[in-house]
Amino acid sequence: MTLTREMLTVPEMYEADRLAIEGGVPGLELMEAAGQGITAHMEQAWDPCPVLVLCGPGNNGGDGYVVARILKQEGWPVTVAAWGDPSELTGDAADMFGQWDGDTKAFDAVSLDGISLVVDALFGAGFRGDLPEDVKGLFHEIAARGLSVVAVDVPSGMNGTTGWVAEGTQRAEMTVSFFRPKVGHMLLPGREYLGKLEIVDIGIPPSVLDQIKPQTWMNGRELWTDALPFPEMSGHKYSRGHAAVVGGGVTATGAARIAARACLRSGAGAVTVAAPPAAVMTYSITLEAVMLASLAGAEDFANWLDVKRINAVLIGPGNGVTDRTRDFVVAALASDAAVTLDADALTVFRDTPDHLFSLIKNRQAPVILTPHGSEFERLFDVAGSAVERARAAALQSGAVVLLKGASTVVAAPDGRARVNVNAPPWLATAGSGDTLAGIITGLVAGGMPAFDAASAGAWIHGEAGALLGPGMIAEDLEAQIPAVLAELQ
Numbered sequence: 001m002t003l004t005r006e007m008l009t010v011p012e013m014y015e016a017d018r019l020a021i022e023g024g025v026p027g028l029e030l031m032e033a034a035g036q037g038i039t040a041h042m043e044q045a046w047d048p049c050p051v052l053v054l055c056g057p058g059n060n061g062g063d064g065y066v067v068a069r070i071l072k073q074e075g076w077p078v079t080v081a082a083w084g085d086p087s088e089l090t091g092d093a094a095d096m097f098g099q100w101d102g103d104t105k106a107f108d109a110v111s112l113d114g115i116s117l118v119v120d121a122l123f124g125a126g127f128r129g130d131l132p133e134d135v136k137g138l139f140h141e142i143a144a145r146g147l148s149v150v151a152v153d154v155p156s157g158m159n160g161t162t163g164w165v166a167e168g169t170q171r172a173e174m175t176v177s178f179f180r181p182k183v184g185h186m187l188l189p190g191r192e193y194l195g196k197l198e199i200v201d202i203g204i205p206p207s208v209l210d211q212i213k214p215q216t217w218m219n220g221r222e223l224w225t226d227a228l229p230f231p232e233m234s235g236h237k238y239s240r241g242h243a244a245v246v247g248g249g250v251t252a253t254g255a256a257r258i259a260a261r262a263c264l265r266s267g268a269g270a271v272t273v274a275a276p277p278a279a280v281m282t283y284s285i286t287l288e289a290v291m292l293a294s295l296a297g298a299e300d301f302a303n304w305l306d307v308k309r310i311n312a313v314l315i316g317p318g319n320g321v322t323d324r325t326r327d328f329v330v331a332a333l334a335s336d337a338a339v340t341l342d343a344d345a346l347t348v349f350r351d352t353p354d355h356l357f358s359l360i361k362n363r364q365a366p367v368i369l370t371p372h373g374s375e376f377e378r379l380f381d382v383a384g385s386a387v388e389r390a391r392a393a394a395l396q397s398g399a400v401v402l403l404k405g406a407s408t409v410v411a412a413p414d415g416r417a418r419v420n421v422n423a424p425p426w427l428a429t430a431g432s433g434d435t436l437a438g439i440i441t442g443l444v445a446g447g448m449p450a451f452d453a454a455s456a457g458a459w460i461h462g463e464a465g466a467l468l469g470p471g472m473i474a475e476d477l478e479a480q481i482p483a484v485l486a487e488l489q
């Protein structure tokens with residue numbers, strides 16, 4: 001069931017292609033099926049109209065010649081323009097060019113007059129470097145005329161693994177790709193260039209995935225619903241876990257309150273805010289079901305975690321970049337509880353990230369780090385796409401790393417990564433991250449494995465934001481959690 005959520009890197013897609021051919025599916029059949037899949041989606045979205053098919057020098061161009069042939073057979077007025085000399089095509093693409101029975105214009109001779117729709121079959125998985133100047137020029141003119149573009153596999157210029165786009169890459173209205181989505185399809189900036197993404201079955205047997213063993217998934221309920229901590233009839237509140245949320249000082253209590261409530265709603269049987277004594281009064285008049293403990297220093301905190309058998313701790317929201325915050329993190333990491341570190345609890349280690357990582361690696365219980373982009377950069381010196389960076393950070397730290405962004409990535413130290421894309425843009429609002437950290441901590445307290453809890457937390461958070469719509473504030477999110485959980489049950 002989880003099979004349909006995998007995403008492939010470009011090398012993995014080439015491997016899928018190779019294994020399918022080795023298993024007896026001819027490459028020409030895959031290309032024919034690719035062309036059929038593209039035209040089927042085009043015919044659903046558009047009535048026959050004058051179409052320009054731009055064909056490149058590799059197999060992406062080969063797909064283009066299939067599209068041109070099928071559309072022409074079905075009565076569409078088709079113009080084909082080739083980038084490079086089509087007589088130099090090799091392999092399946094040369095074969096498909098041979099089967100194209102219309103004219104093929106030279107790239108610099110092409111006119112957009114009278115054209116309504118453009119098929120971009122110039123470069124796909126094999127693109128590297130910069131777009132050629134003449135391609136950029138034509139793309140610019142296509143955009144200026146407001147013509148709709150259908151991209152084959154990826155908009156030409158986009159990297160299917162990283163989502164990176166070369167200068168001049170043209171936004172498509174529809175992108176048709178094959179077998180499984182590519183990781184880059186879900187990452188920015190590429191994700192915004194695709195238009196509607198359609199994935200077509202081209203006859204690659206799914207069994208090739210047993211050999212490829214993809215490590216990246218589109219986050220979604222099929223991946224973790226079974227591990228959600230729904231309470232049992234025989235359970236009582238402490239059997240559902242007791243979470244602690246470390247609270248900030250008197251002028252910064254809101255973040256911990258938001259997180260604690262989200263935590264209680266999401267699976268913890270009980271939640272206590274561990275507050276500095278001076279702030280206890282503020283917390284006590286603003287919390288009801290969430291309990292309160294007055295804890296002066298890290299030693300008291302460590303003893304209390306033990307006595308109360310706290311099984312999940314959240315530190316960070318509103319905590320301040322202070323020695324107290326760092327001491328509380330060290331105490332929490334010395335306990336048996338699962339630990340979520342967010343915001344200031346990450347930033348306090350900006351000068352000593354290796355110290356944090358060694359504390360994480362020297363414990364049994366899981367740790368989840370939930371940085372946004374700049375918090376991430378303070379701890380990790382890694383390059384690449386969001387998936388590559390989150391994965392490298394998880395490996396380096398020994399923690400599950402949830403890197404927040406428009407495409408939030410959750411990575412495990414064993415190399416698995418999930419990309420979450422259900423979050424609406426209005427979810428980027430003050431306090432939203434506190435809610436997310438609270439949800440995750442609640443799920444962990446309820447017994448969910450850390451990687452699943454972080455994945456489910458990101459999804460539930462996104463779904464709650466989507467239910468609310470524009471104008472929502474972080475305080476609203478918590479009240480949506482029951483509806484989202486009910487939908488998952």
Ligand SMILES: NC(=O)C1=CN([C@@H]2O[C@H](COP(=O)(O)OP(=O)(O)OC[C@H]3O[C@@H](n4cnc5c(N)ncnc54)[C@H](OP(=O)(O)O)[C@@H]3O)[C@@H](O)[C@H]2O)[C@@H](O)CC1
Pocket residue numbers: 013014016017030031034056057058059060061062063122123124125126127128129130131132152153154178202
């Ligand atoms: N895999 C599958 O399962 C299936 C794959 N299929 C299709 O195959 C596509 C992959 O085909 P592909 O490997 O031939 O690569 P493709 O994207 O056509 O480009 C290579 C050509 O572009 C050139 N080139 C590159 N960068 C350039 C630049 N900056 N500026 C100028 N030139 C540049 C490059 O030149 P070279 O680097 O060799 O000098 C080479 O000539 C894939 O996206 C999908 O559409 C389907 O048929 C179904 C089955």
Ligand SMILES: [K+]
Pocket residue numbers: 060120121122123124151152153154155156
């Ligand atoms: K393309």
